[in-house]
Amino acid sequence: MSALNPIEGRCMCGDVTVQATMVDPIMRACRCDMCRQHTSSMFLSLTVDEGSLVFDGPVKTYRSSEWAERGFCETCGSTLFYGTIGDGVRRPAAGLFKDAAGATLTGEYFTDNAPSYELSGTHTKMTTKETLALFAPELGENQ
Template sequence: MSAAQIEGHCLCGEVTARAIMSKPMMRACHCDMCRSHTSSMFMSLGIDEGSLSLEGPVKTYRSSEWAERGFCGTCGSTLFYGTVKDGARHPSAGLFENAANADLKLEFFADQAPGYALAGTHRKMTAKETIALFAPETGEDQ
């Protein structure tokens, strides 16, 4: 599959997001912080590393030692989840029409989903597996 340039916007249209997506994939995170930030799970797209560009009133919030979250400074739309150590940014699937036609491939903190389960045969990682992947040194949440 060839790489696709995707473009989307926040709710008010003040922030434009552009990225390259070679392998369409959507991910869901059910951690406490994502649920607090979005009032549900956070759905992100897997994009090519370093390809996300954001134009407009982007604000960030450092939510933990190793993570930050981006949002529109005008309407508050969730823009991304990012890891501080490597600068990776995982854009909100909701910024892009039809979530850029990506299929759900992975859930993080699946064991913390509050009373619901997402259908499908995608990979479902527990909190322990997720933390081992993203913060093996600290062992802290989100």
Template sequence: MSGAQIEGQCLCGEVTARAIMSKPMMRACHCDMCRQHTSSMFMSLGIDKGSLSFDGPVKTYRSSDWAERGFCGTCGSTLFYGTVEDGNRHPSVGLFKDTADADLKLEFFADAAPGYALVGTHRKMTAKETIALFAPEEGDN
């Protein structure tokens, strides 16, 4: 199956993003860091692995031993969440205009959502399940 190329940009337009999306899907994360970084949950877009590229002043911040966050060096727009060990970057849904057909498929830290719930039949992972998936050594502490 060949995916569609999608293109987007940050708020000021200084950073442009391109990716291939074969199976349109979104994910939501309610962890403390995502909420602090975005003022709400972080919504990422499922794209084909290795297809994401950026042009412009992309800056990164290492937010934990196992993750980093990307943002525009000019306007501060959230660009992605990335896992350091494997180099995977999960782009912000807000960068791309043509993603309305992407269904919400997964919520991380669903048990940490502050007083709201996203409707649907998608998978909802607890904090413990999420940590076991992305940082199993931290789950031992």
């Protein structure tokens, strides 16, 4: 039997913290219209061990369809999870965890909805240093 892998994360402002365990670190991407509206891209979620997911802080939910809901931080608006109503399963947002908790992308949903503005191509790609130099030069080398 594999050992449990405890993971801890937080929303952008830190008011909501999340804890869970993962035996098999799996990440999935959803490109449905609602996920794209909610995140402006795709929703990346983690599959965590059943019953291990615990949120602490000002979590709000929005019932986005007859069968699903989405959670977010009441303070900063960070996306926290996607959940199915019928079985109560919640998939936390991968971005809540450093390095997406080491999970491997194993699948994509609604790939036929992927927009034409995906990230492949010859567009400008800037490093952290280059981006800070453009938008926040006062931070300099401190970031």
